[in-house]
Amino acid sequence: MYNTIFKIRKKTNVYILTGLSLITIVFIFSIFGSLISEFDPLRTAPAMRLTAPGSIHWMGTDDVGRDIFTRVIYGIKISMVIGFVVTLISGIVGTIAGISAAYYPVTSKVIMRIVDSIMAFPTIILAIVLAGILGAGMRNIIIALAISYFPMIARVVRNATAEILATEYIESVVVLGKSNTYIIFRYILPNIASPLIVQLTYTFAMAILNESILSFLGVGIQIPTPSLGAMVSDGRNYINTAPWIITFPGLVISWIVLSLDLMGDGLRELLDPKRRHSKLRFKKMAILQSAYKATETDMQDLLKIENLTVVAADKHDTHEIVRDVSFAIRNGETMGIIGESGCGKSITAMSILKLTEPNIHIAKGYIYWGDICLSELPESRLRTICGKEIGTIFQEPMTSLNPVFTIEQQLSAPIRLHLGLKKADIHQRCIRLLQDVGIKHPEKTLKSYPHELSGGMCQRVVIAMAISCDPRLLIADEPTTALDVTIQAQILGILKELIRTNHMALLIISHDMGVIASLSENITVMYGGEIVEQDTRDSIIERAAHPYTEKLINAAEELYDGADELTIVRGSVPRPGEHIIGCKFAPRCTFSTRRCHTERPPLIRKKYGKGTVRCWKYI
């Protein structure tokens, strides 16, 4: 965080590179140009007036015979100087104003009031008026533009500084009694550097653009001093006979401003993490088929996942976050996946409908829905199954509903889409659905917006949406985690009732053994992206085979019994990409032997019953 500036060197960015090379070309052009040019930008030569571009006058001459090439070179220099000085002054003034506004509440009001009232005027008008009142000339333009731009910088700096001051880290430094100067130079300045650099680059571009506008309007650089804007203005009357007078200066302004804006965009993309968005990677990885051969799909299976491996890709490499997961759910069956956060259970569930983040995708394995292979299906076809045959409930009820639509608009969307009912029927169905999930005033709720409902109510609505088209499978990803304990129990009760009456199959994901045990007949325990144990609920609860399962059950029992001391499973789940040679749980396992650390255990069938387990204890 503290050396964001230096990261520029490590990464490359197309925009910055292009912008930088374009602006370098301008610099080289202007330096070499002034060395080569034999003409005086100011000396008129009536005999040579309106000469077309040629070997002597490369860009032609203007209406009084001055060499355009030489004038453009001078114009660039003037633009650059003005742009640079304006950026420097407004940068310094803006930074000081911004930091002091964030630092001292008393000055804050005064400074921000001034900043706001200056920003109430469009910058060009403000600059025009200021330049007009101060009088033309380079110094006054610089003052006018600096006054117009410093408020924007002050605001950026103030916001960035306030954000940093609010962090606990800085609060602790303040408590330590470090001086303000120390804090400003050591912590504030390095951290506001990124937004500041971006803003300054744009300021540079805007200053050059607006200087040309001022000069064009006649309130900027005065004739005969060559300025790109004024040259365009001069050339207007000769556009028919001598179009080169206006063409070249205009091109050069565009070139300079464009390259600076490109750099600004690139810097913003590079330095501002908020605007950086993950790159889509739909590129399918070469499917490395394992030795496993797809068995004939058991027709009874509603959902069948075979050797699913899911990878997350970032700029540098990809790592497996779910590895070789297989399970099946039959019609009306319930399956629970349990594990701590980061074990890949949600990813597994979300992969079924391809609802994972764009950089996460299936690398290996298949997902079957009946005899349709979901993992091979194009997204548009997949969406016809989503909502209709498979309903989904998400973890965060408050963010799962769209804030700008009423409950009725959201609830009726899938019904209209998949069932094609009449308007009145849709309304009736919405009311019935809300009643089914235990909402007492369905009419009133339908008219509400999500922010008017409580978390528990929102989750009921989400459940109603998920079951609105009578799906055959309901996927519930931590449906109660975000809710209070009492609401949790209600929601679980509703889910239980719904799957019983609607004969739905259920895939429920939770880290809470209590939730899983109360809803599912079969349980899959995941750890570090792998299945470590899979069995019926009764076998798991009574005879947990894997040490991890055992710990999860103990933790849940103690929690529910209100034990004074909780048996904490020490350590934490392995990070994705963390390389563990042996059993992934070995570092936290009380039974681990040397073998556990060096060799990965296979998933084997248990001695009794149908379950499987991945542990060296049983081999």
Added chain:
Amino acid sequence: MPGDPVITLLGDRAPAEQVAAMTKNLGLDQPLPVQFLAWLKNLLHCDFGTSISLGEPAFSLILERVEPTLLLGILGTLISIVLGIPLGILSVRHRGKIAEKLLALPALVSISIPAFWTAILMIQLLAVKIHLFPVAGYHTLGRYGLIKTLYDLTLPGLILGIMYCGQIGRMTKVSTLEIMRQDYLQTARAAGISERKVIYYYALKNSLPSIIVVIGYSFASMLAGAVVIEQIFNIPGLGNLIITSILNRDYPVIQGSLIFITIVFIVVNMLTDILCAYVNPKIKHEIE
């Protein structure tokens, strides 16, 4: 004294007594605070003072010039919306692909290239060479009717629209991308809503408030852009008036115009707030 309106009016070589008489006449001999208070008092009566160079009340001068500028601003805003929002949405749909970078170019160009230059080139091309539009001038709405007025304003409006569509396009892209990460879009996808509808309807309605704010802002700055465009197209609007008054140091008119622009700015801000609250009921809820 630089920027003395009396000197500008009477010329450098005017006799001293004439200058003194005029200064007294205009009330410019009074101390600045007195001048300011008198001006404030008049302001309450919609009296912006009298134009120094034209001798007419500044308020009526400004009022006469408002029509073309407002129409130009509205037309430019409409065009920039029509160009900008699809530009932003398209780059959201094609995020992460080459098309996104390509779609960023028009926005960049529209922000970077000086409008006065493109305006002159486009007049030459579209008006002088192929007579598609009038070269310059303005026919008032009241006397000549909407069609004639719009015909005059199309090319300047188009240039203004192109000039500001980049900002709107960028805001559309950035704010929609932010929304694309929200959970409720996953809910919509899980309900089987097509990706097209998820972006165009479910996401866009959420990012609309930020887009509306930028549209309001660019409408206000279009009044500034109009200064340049009116000068080139010889449209007798507010921008034209500001430039003339600055060159004549006609302070009452300059002040009046600035006050007018500020009022427009405030009104537009209010309108955008109301519109945002209408689009997103949550904002309304937070205000209340």
